[in-house]
Amino acid sequence: MARGQVNLFDEYRKLLREFGRQEWWPAHRRFRPRAWEVCVGAILTQNTNWKNVERALDVLLKNKIISPEKTLEIKTEELEKFIRPSGFYRQKAARLRTLAEFVMSFGGFEKFRKKVERRELLKVKGIGPETADSILLYACDRPFFVIDAYTRRFVSSLGIRKADDYESLRRYFESRLPKDISLYKEFHALIVEWGKRKNGRGNAVKR
């Protein structure tokens, strides 16, 4: 593949043709998540297998911990117990509470969703660039492209030589794609699917 001639939108269409629509949120789970649950998922999946995250999300749902308010009401030990299947449960319980407090400082989730700025989110302890962009894109419908470990491998598989720091890669994607939120969501999900199958995981290919 010739360097410098990669068309990212074409790459997106190839993945879409090969794997089909991923529709991460909300359609890939059996319930329709509220935006808060998307934020919870973004924290719980930090360096963690998504299957484990789903177990933890199921426990939270079963116990009706489905809002930042509820998250702040229950005891920390209780929250830790609920999310244990997702690993790093002490850290993550603390991070969930911190995020819940931050969200509530806006006066509720809807206000947070409309007003939060990326800079502010990045200052929250436990929210790094990937988690921030996941929240902004999937929960707040903001046009930020999410970069993760799979994205780095994907970019390198295209033979593109880029500085691989987070911000450079994010701008690389954002500057070469239409500013389309649905496209960002779907492309990132497809890249993850590509990475999983490459690792010999994921579901069998059917088309």
Add this chain to the structure above:
DNA sequence: CGCCAGGGCCATA
């Protein structure tokens, strides 16, 4: 059975 996952923080140099 070992390897490692849809990161991020912190201490150290």
Add this chain to the structure above:
DNA sequence: TATGGCCATGGC
């Protein structure tokens, strides 16, 4: 700024 240790469970 750049490495390295740490966090922890469950899938495969």
